[in-house]
Amino acid sequence: MTDHEQIRRVVETYMSSWYRGDHAAMAGCLHAALIKRRLAQDREGGLSYLNCLQHDEMIAATEAGLGLRDAGEFAGVQVEVHAVHGDIASARAIAGRWFDLLQLVRGEDGWRIVHCL
DSSP: OHHHHHHHHHHHHHHHHHHHHHHHHHHHTEEEEEEEEEEEEEEETHHHHHEEHHHHHHHHHTTTTTTGGGGHHHHHHEEEEEEEEEEEEEEEEEETHHHHHHHHEEETTTTEEEEEE
16 A cells, blocks of 8 residues: 555544544544644634644544534545655545644554644
C-alpha cells in the first residue's frame, strides 16, 4: 500500500470512528502528542476562543459518543492528501459538518494524526 493510501485509510478511520463512537479505532489513528484545535464560541457572550483537545480527551469524547449526535449527517468522508515528504504529511478531511486540516507523522506503528485544525 502506498503512503497516500495509508494516509487516506487513517483519515477515513479517524472521521468515521468519531461518528460511530469507536474509541478504539480513534486511538489507532492518533499520535500520543495529538492536539486538535477548533474555533468555538462562548455560550454566554458569543466570544470566540480556541478550543484545544489532547489525545486522551479526543478518545474520551469519542467513547462518550459525542459524535453520535451528528451521526445522521455522516455520509462518508472526503479525503485529500496534500503532501507527503518522508515521514510527514498533510491532508484535508470533510465529513458532515466537520472540515479538518490534518498533519500526520509516520512512526514505527504507521501513520498517525498529530495535529488537527
